[in-house]
Amino acid sequence: MRTVLTTALAVFGLAAASATALADFPDRPVTVIVPWSAGGGTDATGRIIATMLEERLGQPFNVVNRTGGGGIVGHTTIKDADPDGYTIGILTTELSMYEAVGSAKLNFADYSLIGLYNSDPSAIFVKADSDFQTIADLADAVKADPQAIQASGANFGGVNHLSWVSMVQGLGLDGAASSWVPAEGGAPALQLLASGAIDVAVVQFPEAQALMDAGEIRALATLGSEPNPKHPDVPPVTEALGIEFSIAGWRGVGGPAGMPDDITAILTTELEKIVASDAFRDKMGALNYGVVWAGGEDFTEYLARRGEAFGAAISAAGLGQ
Amino acid sequence: MMDALALAAGLVFNAETLTVIVLASAFGLFVGAMPGLTATMAAALLVPITFYMDPVPAIAAIISCTAMAITAGDIPGALLRIPGTPASAAYVEDAYGLTRKGRAGFAIGISICAAAFGGLFGFATLLVAAPFLARFALNFSSFEYFWLSVLGLSCAVVVSHGGVAKGMLSLLLGLFIAQIGLDPLMGQPRFTFGIAELSGGISFIPAMIGMFALAEILRNGREGRPSVPQVEVANPFAGVGAALSRYRINLFRGAAVGSVIGALPGIGGDLGAWITYSLAKRTSKEPEKFGTGHPEGLVEAGASNNAALSSSWIPAMVFGIPGDAVTAIAVGVLFMKGLEPGPQLLTSNPQNFYAVLLVFVLANLLLIPFGYLAARVARNLFKVPRSYLNAAILLFCVVGSYSINNTLFGVGIMLGLGVIAYILQSRDFAIAPIILGIVLGPLVEQSFTTSMTIARGDLWGFFDRPIAAVLGGVTILIWLGIAAGAVFSARRRANPQT
Numbered sequence: 001m002r003t004v005l006t007t008a009l010a011v012f013g014l015a016a017a018s019a020t021a022l023a024d025f026p027d028r029p030v031t032v033i034v035p036w037s038a039g040g041g042t043d044a045t046g047r048i049i050a051t052m053l054e055e056r057l058g059q060p061f062n063v064v065n066r067t068g069g070g071g072i073v074g075h076t077t078i079k080d081a082d083p084d085g086y087t088i089g090i091l092t093t094e095l096s097m098y099e100a101v102g103s104a105k106l107n108f109a110d111y112s113l114i115g116l117y118n119s120d121p122s123a124i125f126v127k128a129d130s131d132f133q134t135i136a137d138l139a140d141a142v143k144a145d146p147q148a149i150q151a152s153g154a155n156f157g158g159v160n161h162l163s164w165v166s167m168v169q170g171l172g173l174d175g176a177a178s179s180w181v182p183a184e185g186g187a188p189a190l191q192l193l194a195s196g197a198i199d200v201a202v203v204q205f206p207e208a209q210a211l212m213d214a215g216e217i218r219a220l221a222t223l224g225s226e227p228n229p230k231h232p233d234v235p236p237v238t239e240a241l242g243i244e245f246s247i248a249g250w251r252g253v254g255g256p257a258g259m260p261d262d263i264t265a266i267l268t269t270e271l272e273k274i275v276a277s278d279a280f281r282d283k284m285g286a287l288n289y290g291v292v293w294a295g296g297e298d299f300t301e302y303l304a305r306r307g308e309a310f311g312a313a314i315s316a317a318g319l320g321q
Numbered sequence: 322m323m324d325a326l327a328l329a330a331g332l333v334f335n336a337e338t339l340t341v342i343v344l345a346s347a348f349g350l351f352v353g354a355m356p357g358l359t360a361t362m363a364a365a366l367l368v369p370i371t372f373y374m375d376p377v378p379a380i381a382a383i384i385s386c387t388a389m390a391i392t393a394g395d396i397p398g399a400l401l402r403i404p405g406t407p408a409s410a411a412y413v414e415d416a417y418g419l420t421r422k423g424r425a426g427f428a429i430g431i432s433i434c435a436a437a438f439g440g441l442f443g444f445a446t447l448l449v450a451a452p453f454l455a456r457f458a459l460n461f462s463s464f465e466y467f468w469l470s471v472l473g474l475s476c477a478v479v480v481s482h483g484g485v486a487k488g489m490l491s492l493l494l495g496l497f498i499a500q501i502g503l504d505p506l507m508g509q510p511r512f513t514f515g516i517a518e519l520s521g522g523i524s525f526i527p528a529m530i531g532m533f534a535l536a537e538i539l540r541n542g543r544e545g546r547p548s549v550p551q552v553e554v555a556n557p558f559a560g561v562g563a564a565l566s567r568y569r570i571n572l573f574r575g576a577a578v579g580s581v582i583g584a585l586p587g588i589g590g591d592l593g594a595w596i597t598y599s600l601a602k603r604t605s606k607e608p609e610k611f612g613t614g615h616p617e618g619l620v621e622a623g624a625s626n627n628a629a630l631s632s633s634w635i636p637a638m639v640f641g642i643p644g645d646a647v648t649a650i651a652v653g654v655l656f657m658k659g660l661e662p663g664p665q666l667l668t669s670n671p672q673n674f675y676a677v678l679l680v681f682v683l684a685n686l687l688l689i690p691f692g693y694l695a696a697r698v699a700r701n702l703f704k705v706p707r708s709y710l711n712a713a714i715l716l717f718c719v720v721g722s723y724s725i726n727n728t729l730f731g732v733g734i735m736l737g738l739g740v741i742a743y744i745l746q747s748r749d750f751a752i753a754p755i756i757l758g759i760v761l762g763p764l765v766e767q768s769f770t771t772s773m774t775i776a777r778g779d780l781w782g783f784f785d786r787p788i789a790a791v792l793g794g795v796t797i798l799i800w801l802g803i804a805a806g807a808v809f810s811a812r813r814r815a816n817p818q819t
Contacts, residue, residue, distance in 0.1 A: 047653045051368070062365055065649070066521065069503040073521065080517050103507060150775055156507065181774045182506055184767070194640075197462030197775055197786075210640050210662055216459065 025085060025263050029060040033081075033089035035074020036185045037067045041207050041289065045118055045251055046090040048283050052274045053267075067184055070094060070155025072104045079110045081256045085263035088114065088255040093159040093310075096250075096303065100311035101157035108303040112259035115271040116252040116294040116302055118284070121224035122153070122163045123234065125201045125208055125217045127193055135221035135240045138200070139171055146173050152181040152189040153202035159249045160186075160202040162313055163223045170243030193217060204249065205231060206287045224248065247313060250292075250306065252299060268295045329675035332377045333683070341378040342385045342680065346687045349386035353393025354695065356403040356530060356721040360390035364650045376658035377676045383651045384634075384677065385684035388440065391630055392688055395432040395623070396695055400425055400702060401714050403534040403721075407525060407760040408594035408629075410753055412622045413533060418614025425703065426557025426696040427564075431616050433692030434561050435572060435623030440685030442576035442624070443583065443631025447678055454584040454632060455639035461585055463775065464783055467768035468792035469585070470761045473592040475799050476599035477758075481751035485807050491750050495758020496765075498523050498738075505767045518730045525759045527722035527735040532752050534718050535739025538711045540746070557696035568620040571601050575624035583629025584636060591760055597625040631681055638662050638674070 032050045036042040043065060050061035066074035071094045081087035091111060098104040124135065132138040142149050146168055153160030161180050169175035181198055183189040186207035193201040194216050201208070201217070205228055211217045222228050225238040237243045253271055255264070274280050275293045284291050294302045332338065345367065352363040363386050371379035394405015399416035409416075419428035446454065461469075474492060481488030501512045502522030513519040565572055575597045582593040601621040602611045611618050637648040638655075639662070655662055666674050702710070722735035742752050776782025784790040 043649065044653070060366075068505055068522075069507065069509075073503050076517075077521065181771060183771065184505065191459070192462050192771070192775075194459040195462035195465075196460075197464065197772075214640060216640075 025266055026057055026059040028086065029062055030057075030085070031081075031087045032061050032063050033074050033078050033087065034063055034065050035067065035071040035078070035089065035092065035094075037065060037187060041120070041186060041204050041249075042090055042092050042251060044206065044287055045284065045289055048280065048287075049090070049117065049253060049271070049274065052277075052280060053270060056270050056274065057266075070103065070158055070182070070184075072098065072106065075106050076104070078254065079106065079256055083112065083256040083258040083260075085255060085259050085267070088253060088267065091252050091254045093249040093251070093306075094154075094157075096306040096310040097157055097159070097162065097314060100307075100314040103157055107307060108254075108300065110257050111254035112257055112264045113296065113299045113303070114253040114255065114264060114267045115275065115296070116250060116292060116299045117271065117275050118251040118289050119248050119292045120204050120290045121222055121228070121248040122160050122202050122204050123208070123222045123228070123231075124167075124220045124237075125190075125193060125203065125212075126199065126220055127196060128216055128218055130199070130218070132199075132220065135235065135237065138220055139241055142168060142178070143171055143173065146178045148179075149200055150179050150181055150198040151200040151202055152183045152192055152198050153186060154189070155182045155184070156180060157314065158182075159247065160189075162310070163247050164200075164202045166247055166313060167223065167237060167241075167243060170237070170241065190217070204289075206289055247310070250302075252294075252303075264296075271295065325671040326675050328672035329679055332672060332676040333381070333679040337375070338378045338381055338680075339683075341374065341382050342683050343687070345382040345386040346389045346684060346691060349389030350393045350691050350695065352386075353390035353405055354396045356397045356401065356405070356534065356717045358390075358721070358724065359526065360387045360394070360406075361647050361650070362724075363387065363390045364647050368650060368654060371654055371658075376660055377673065377680075379654055379658055380651065380660070380677055381680040383647075383654055384680050385687070387647050387651075388627070388630060388681070388684040389688065389691065392433060392436045392627060392692070393695070395436070396429055396699070397717075399428040399432060400699055401534055401717075402537045403530055403714075403717070404756075406626075407529070407591040407756060408622070408626045410529060410533070410756045411594040411598045412619050414612040414753070415615055415619045417537075418612065419616070419619075420614075420703075422614050424614075425699050427560055427616075428614075428619070429692060429696040429699060430558040430561035431564060431619050432623045433688050433696070434558070434565060435575070435620045436627040437685045437688040437692075438565070438572055439576040439579055439624035439626060439628035440631055440688070441682065442573075443580050443628035444678055444681045444685070446580040446628070446632055447635065447681070451635050451639060454581070455635045457581075458584045458636050459640065460788060462786070462789075463768040463771035464786055464789040465792060466585075466764065467772055467783065468789055468796055469582075469592060470765045470768060472792060472796045472799070473595050473761055474754075474757060474765065475796060475803070476595045477754035479599045479603065479799070479803065481754050483749040483751050485803055487750045488754050491745070491752065492754040492758045495755035496762045497758075498528065498755070499759050499762025499766075505763060506770050518728065522763075523734055523759065524731065525756060527731040528738050528759055529756055530718050530722050531735035531737070531739030532742035532755060534714055535735060536742040536746055536752070538715055538718075539739070539743040541707060541711055557700065558693060564616045565620060568617050571597075571617055571621035572624050574600065575621035576628040579625030579628030580632045582625075583632035591757075593625040593629040594622040595757060598622040627685065631685075634677070638666055638677070 032046060034043050034046040047063050050063050054061040066077045071092060075095055078089035095106060095108060098106045126132050151164050165175040165178060168178040186203040189201045189203060190208060190211055192198045194211060208217060219234045221240055222234050222236045224236050227236050272295050275291060281291055349363055352358045364383050367382050367386055371382055391406055395409045398404040398409045398413040399420055402413060402417040404410040404413040416428045416432060477492055478485055478488040501519055503520050504511055510520050578597050579593040598618045601618040602608045605617055633648060637652050652662055660673055718735055719732055722731040746752060772782060784793055
């Protein structure tokens, strides 16, 4: 009798404990892993998301930059974390590409997907005193000798690298023949460009804004079919060079696969409210980031399509395994 | 500019901002003085609180807290041989050496006062030369970073006691430890043996705690050394002024070098302390006293440390390129408060920029009274019998190395490296170069591979750019000097009569 009672009590206690645990999520600080270096676009948007989750859920959301290996270190850290909801992270475009490039066995199925919040095309930048005045000048130089133009903006196979390869390919050249200097994100690549060590940086507008304002660098073209609303005078490559261009970076929030569904649902609901809020749009707009939303199933479907599209682009560029 | 300064003074000298500065400084002092807790953690913990503040108090909280936390990192270094930052690892032997001579208050006083001076010097530099220094820092590409980091590594070999060969071996061990993890170019695992936690690499904080503090506990245990009685003086800062004026050249040179190197995004502060410490040793009349509790290197590197801290804000504020986690957090706060970093911060709203500078001044002035308090309290620590004290230090070692990633893995790293350091030390190998190797190893590797990609494998690329050529020349000259010195002393040992 006593045993039964104890067991019953224990079971009841356990059930009560786990019920409170869920109802109270989060009851302690949550770690948000950013797989790219501080100062880049993923870092800036990740910190906005973390701040707003913190405001809504009442626990600290601490941003940790885990850089290295072109985002592989950070993405692996998120994947390998305890799936208890207390470690989540920012997932980025590169996740659509690691398998196709063969750099890591990581894809969207390794994560509990919470929501997509941003999508942005990259742009092409040169130093202010560069000889290239227009994107057509640069295109001519690349056509003359694709190896002579040193470009940077991400690791090998990163979205900015792929964008560059796609553009070179669009000019009718072998995409694999172009030259690429791997860098840990936008900020180090911009430092290389401003110091005159490389000719071209392929990064996104917000990362380059301060250096553009300072007159150190210029934007030649937006790598998309539409002009960026904040920079209407920078021509899209589709218009300037007649290249069809659809590769764009994306950013979303996810945790390790196997997170409890109700915790994922809490985070998805809160993130959806955040992305829909004026405060978020204002902050993202001030920083020049495009806001999009896809939560749960939609995010999974979005990434499945991206995986295929990027895979095709990567093998066309000769980067695949 | 005067109008802007007057407006800035109005923004800073009001009850709210001043209260925030004092409270944030006290918080920073506490966090910095606790082994294992870092300035980054302190800043990150403050961010949610800054949401409810006006822009200037918000950024003031971050700045004063981190300035205090980084300087206070010297306190456990001096008292317990647990350096708070890689920069303070450069001079921890001298600071702890003074404590072992019974002069803990003096050691802390030197660190704090030199730091305050360096910080104020850095402020003056910011005021006069921020745009110029920012432009100068933009000239640094991977080629220059490569030479600078190699120069830093060479310095560690030059200053290490126990001889150049042993210093070099220590450094190589550190560089090897830095290899563990995923390679920065393609993300291939190296020396990880399939252990997931090793793929993240070995963090320098548990390494530093283990190699300095744990090794010292082990040594104490073996020697059964009693507690060091501390000199009873009414004023723990007595003699600090005299020491600073005696080594005033070191003080100014440290602050100047720190201000310039600090403006380079990413590495400034750590490199500055090592380069100035070795500069002090090379130019000293009594280099043999370095590492035993001699204030000269402490003055120069301490000043450089905080000067670099001030100027590390330059690239972040002028070009939006934050160098480390602390400035990245601060840049985030600036963005959130509508003070977007960039050249317009200096032109369109200069009062905000000058307000930030004034906060630097106040934070650095506050170092002195807060440091005085810390130094007075510190003396009492050594009234505790050594065996009890060791137990408490061990507890701090465990908690500190656990708190980095909240895993026991960090504790294991601390224990393993602590035992290795104890053995190495009993054979007279220097520990500091190992730490520097761990901190700078990834930078050396990455700047080398990036440069080689740009130069297409042509090694002359390292001398193609003017600044890189100068830095490379200096580095190679130092190497030749080290090699010549080693050959010379070996010859002298072989032929003692000549």
